[in-house]
Amino acid sequence: MAKYYRKKSGGLDKFLSVVLYITAAICVTLGAIVLIRYIAAGEEELVITETVTTSALTQMTETTTAATTTEATTAAETTAETTESMVSETETAWSPPTVDELDYEKAFFDNFLFIGDSISTGLSGYNFLPVNNVFAKQGFTPNNIPDKEIDGFTVTGKAADMKPDTIVIMLGTNGLSYIDTGVMATAYGKLIDSLKTASPDSRIVILSIPPVTAKHEAEKPENLTVINDYNDKLKTLADEKDAVFIDINAILAAEDGYTADIYAEADGLHLKGEAYKRILSEIEENLS
Amino acid sequence: MKRLKIMAVVVLLLTVLCGCTGATYGTPACADVTSAVLSQIELPSASEKNKESIGAYYGVDTTKIADLSVFMCGSGAYPDEIAVFRFTDNPGSKLGMEAVDARLLELKETFADYTPEEMYKLENPVIKQYGDYVVFCALSDNEKAAEIIENAFKS
Numbered sequence: 001m002a003k004y005y006r007k008k009s010g011g012l013d014k015f016l017s018v019v020l021y022i023t024a025a026i027c028v029t030l031g032a033i034v035l036i037r038y039i040a041a042g043e044e045e046l047v048i049t050e051t052v053t054t055s056a057l058t059q060m061t062e063t064t065t066a067a068t069t070t071e072a073t074t075a076a077e078t079t080a081e082t083t084e085s086m087v088s089e090t091e092t093a094w095s096p097p098t099v100d101e102l103d104y105e106k107a108f109f110d111n112f113l114f115i116g117d118s119i120s121t122g123l124s125g126y127n128f129l130p131v132n133n134v135f136a137k138q139g140f141t142p143n144n145i146p147d148k149e150i151d152g153f154t155v156t157g158k159a160a161d162m163k164p165d166t167i168v169i170m171l172g173t174n175g176l177s178y179i180d181t182g183v184m185a186t187a188y189g190k191l192i193d194s195l196k197t198a199s200p201d202s203r204i205v206i207l208s209i210p211p212v213t214a215k216h217e218a219e220k221p222e223n224l225t226v227i228n229d230y231n232d233k234l235k236t237l238a239d240e241k242d243a244v245f246i247d248i249n250a251i252l253a254a255e256d257g258y259t260a261d262i263y264a265e266a267d268g269l270h271l272k273g274e275a276y277k278r279i280l281s282e283i284e285e286n287l288s
Numbered sequence: 289m290k291r292l293k294i295m296a297v298v299v300l301l302l303t304v305l306c307g308c309t310g311a312t313y314g315t316p317a318c319a320d321v322t323s324a325v326l327s328q329i330e331l332p333s334a335s336e337k338n339k340e341s342i343g344a345y346y347g348v349d350t351t352k353i354a355d356l357s358v359f360m361c362g363s364g365a366y367p368d369e370i371a372v373f374r375f376t377d378n379p380g381s382k383l384g385m386e387a388v389d390a391r392l393l394e395l396k397e398t399f400a401d402y403t404p405e406e407m408y409k410l411e412n413p414v415i416k417q418y419g420d421y422v423v424f425c426a427l428s429d430n431e432k433a434a435e436i437i438e439n440a441f442k443s
Contacts, residue, residue: 013289013290013293016290016293016294017293020296094323094327095323096326096334096335096336096359118364118365118402119363119364120364121364122362122363122364124344125360125361125362125363125364126333126335126362126363127335127336127337127341127362131341132344137398138398138399138402138403139398139401139402265332265333265363265365266332266365267365267366269365270363270364270365271363272333272363273333273335273362273363
């Protein structure tokens with residue numbers, strides 16, 4: 001290259017030479033990067049395969065050493081079955097959890113409006129009801145819901161717009177940790193009054209709030225004592241406001257009063273899909 | 289000699305440019321992508337959304353959705369979510385990215401005060417466009433999810 005530049009050549013020639021070398025360098029670099037990534041991807045797969053093979057061999061060796069001739073034969077069969085099931089597990093695609101067939105009439109709730117907090121979001125979250133029939137969100141309480149909006153509607157605005165046959169309310173779980181149950185019940189009563197103004201012909205239904213699990217009670221503020229106290233107040237409120245009271249707490253609780261395992265979400269406060277099926281069938285039964 | 293050099297430069301430049309044009313991706317079924325992720329990372333109480341109900345959660349033009357697979361936490365307890373959309377055209381996927389950004393904001397607003405301990409799932413979610421596909425994933429292990437998703441779209 002030095003020898004080349006000693007020659008007195010034209011400016012264009014020099015320029016083209018420089019460009020040529022730079023372009024060639026870029027191509028070589030890019031090619032090297034692609035090659036390295038290709039090799040790295042291949043090595044990664046090889047390591048995973050070797051790890052699986054090694055652990056499988058280790059398991060087989062331990063099983064054979066510990067067994068008698070008869071047991072060794074049985075163990076070998078068991079290992080073969082285990083290997084087969086591992087393969088089939090790997091090949092089986094994931095599928096979401098399903099809820100058994102509904103035991104209530106879905107159309108029964110066509111003109112219902114459910115009002116609530118995060119627990120009520122499960123009604124549409126699990127696809128039991130359309131989103132339009134559920135005015136609910138994480139954090140709602142009887143005290144703050146009048147100031148909240150969903151899709152441009154306040155709770156009374158939603159009721160006025162929809163004019164549902166029945167308004168079902170399940171509120172209070174969120175407030176248990178920081179609002180006095182009496183204060184919540186008072187706010188609840190005001191909410192009912194405003195809903196009656198917004199949609200005078202709607203039947204009002206008050207649901208008791210669900211229990212929690214023992215584990216949740218041990219770790220968080222919500223406990224059965226305060227839940228039961230609040231639900232007693234809701235029952236009284238229903239009488240005062242000429243509303244229907246449905247005790248869904250009782251149908252979700254196990255014998256000890258805590259949420260039955262079949263209904264409890266992992267956090268011990270929210271509910272699994274089966275719970276909503278139970279709640280809706282209980283509501284239909286009470287209102288039919 | 290000069291002509292030869294010019295031709296060589298042009299050929300090399302064309303080669304480099306061809307290599308640098310837009311990446312190509314695979315075209316997996318959206319359900320295969322979500323299945324690949326959810327078979328390795330849990331989404332608690334997973335509940336699937338369809339084209340009819342997706343409008344309540346994402347501001348997308350459903351007429352431009354060619355395929356989708358969306359799962360959310362049905363109980364409302366957790367912000368976990370995965371959504372894979374394939375749109376019919378590029379403008380659709382562009383709007384899809386905007387819808388995903390809006391959805392992330394909504395989830396953050398909902399869960400920030402409700403369950404702050406869950407917010408880590410929303411801090412570095414997977415938000416990516418692969419051609420006509422738009423992917424949103426907010427789970428307990430977003431780094432792993434990103435790898436799985438990247439593999440799912442390898443051509």
